[in-house]
Amino acid sequence: MADPEIWALYGRRAGDNRQIATLAEATGLPWRPTPLAFNGLSRRPNLLLGATRLSLTQETKASLSPPWPALVISAGKRSVPAALWIRKASGGRTKLVHIGRPWAPLDWFDLIVTTPQYLLPERPNVIINALPLSRPPAPAPIAEDLAALPGPRLCVIAGGNSRPLIFDAAAARALGAEALRGARESGGSLIVATSPRTSAEATAALQDALADADVPVRLSLFGAGENRYLHFLAAADAFLITDDSAAMVAEGALRGKPVALFRLERRPDRKTRRIELTRRLASISAPTKRLFGALEDAGLLISTRDLDRYVRALADAGFLAGGEAARAHAAGELAETVRRSKALAKAAHPL
Template identity: 35%
Template sequence: MAASKIRAAESGGLTCWVLSEGMAGTENQCLALAAGLGLTPEIKRAAAKPLWRWLGAAMAVLPPQNLAQGRDSLAPPWPDLLIASGRKCAGLALAIRRASGGRTFTVFVQNPRLGLSAFDLIVAPRHDGLAGANVFATRGALSRVDGAALESAAAEFAPTFADLPRPLVACLIGGASRRHRLTPDDGQALGAALAKLSATSGCGLLVTASRRTPAASFRALEVALDGTPAYIWRGEGANPYLGFLALAEAILVTADSVSMVSDACASGKPVHILGLAGRRSARFQRFFDALEAEGAVRPFTGSLESWSYQPLSDCALAAGEIRRRLEQRNKV
């Protein structure tokens, strides 16, 4: 890669694709990493055709446009940088790298499950347990939450929450997953616990659901919060999620979502973990154990606590690693 392109990477001039299956969780991590590099990527949503998936990494020998299914074309000119995620995209990412003659610096976010060595860089959370010369381990999921984003959100949403009592407590509610559940009874119990916290501490609540929160369960939570000073976002108007993180003095987040916990821990605020029915996988347990050992999170015990820790800054660190490797490749 020419030195001029290395300088372009620092100023946001590299061409960049984000490749995903279209799943919001993985795509958002790729977009966060591109934003950390100062890039505005072209988003490509595609997956390898079922016919070719059995080839695994060997599918890279085929033209990407023949491998892919989806509305977006995978054709030259190839980008300078490719950031991909999603198991059905891993082989496509390798095919693009090969089709570019190795010129496309190829980054895969999370475990590609196709082997590690063929990618220029793999950015994966440490609880995945990956190791290798081209693996960059993060503390959590890649997040757009940083000081600048929080400062901007605080200015935007401060008037919205001005009438709530202090301290403000953000409540990030997840929901059903392969290992967790949130029934209406669970939602009612969770709402009752939050109402009790407000009554005993005098706090105002900032409450939001996730895409996986069952509607009936969130309604039960809302009923339990009736009469409690709370701002509840129901999906209408500007999303106040960053405003919640920016203006809250403490954050409560359910234990089903690595992404929401990572966002919360990027804020530097005390993060209390709300238990959900179900059973954590070994990977999830490693994630929470590490953050608890570092002092970032604590289980919610019914009252607010205050503490400090080193906020997560995985996007900035991963972006720095990409720049370093691009510069290193230019010197070879």
């Protein structure tokens, strides 16, 4: 009898897709990427959409056909209606694993795999990992031009705006100044990378801040020339990373090198302040806590991300200090997530 098959529902975020692929591949079961493209209906709440293909493009709808998989792995808000529709089309036999926060009732899923910044409650079907799903990177040779730079090589990774965090031109200039100070004090060099979310304005400001550097500098600007991000990760002796991205911080930690965070300005908007107030009110008494938990379970109350909580958890566990702790922990979390996912797939098979 053939092994159960997995469909990996790829969405628009590369980081989500990497986690989906990591989990699917680690199961050792047959799997295939299933890219999803969305139309305007995908912006509507999942509670209203439910199990439907209406939020998908015609081409994507046509790609979803039997035989149905034993397991679907999804991530992000927009993929949820498609995952639910696949389970419905299979007669309820396909199992659903969702990575991150589902923006929907928690009991719609067989397993939710998340990290602390999403503030999901502990439930039997919720795994709260310290780190995003990833395989610790294998040692890689250092590019010759980077190996020739004086050490220690400080790898600076710049992100972008991530509500309520702001990475604008002023923040980019401050990041450049802090990086230069660090390189001067250590007698080393800088290798600086921007990300897909770094705005043109912030990129230009960072370049200006480093233009007259009195230490060796190498730049990798996303979308301009060769992307040397992976080369820089391999060559880093230490990291300075903006604190707007859980994935970027985790990538530094998993290299086994010390990670320092560049804290961005917090500018809470109306939605953020409303949710923070709701959480404070919910903590007043046991009944309000139970009500808050019930609303979360039902998908009626969804928190904004709390990246400070995520970073504190990594720091408290010693994962930002360098060494093997983060790598070993990530491997253990992936193994447990694989174990539970495979059990679900095998329970659904044969379809």
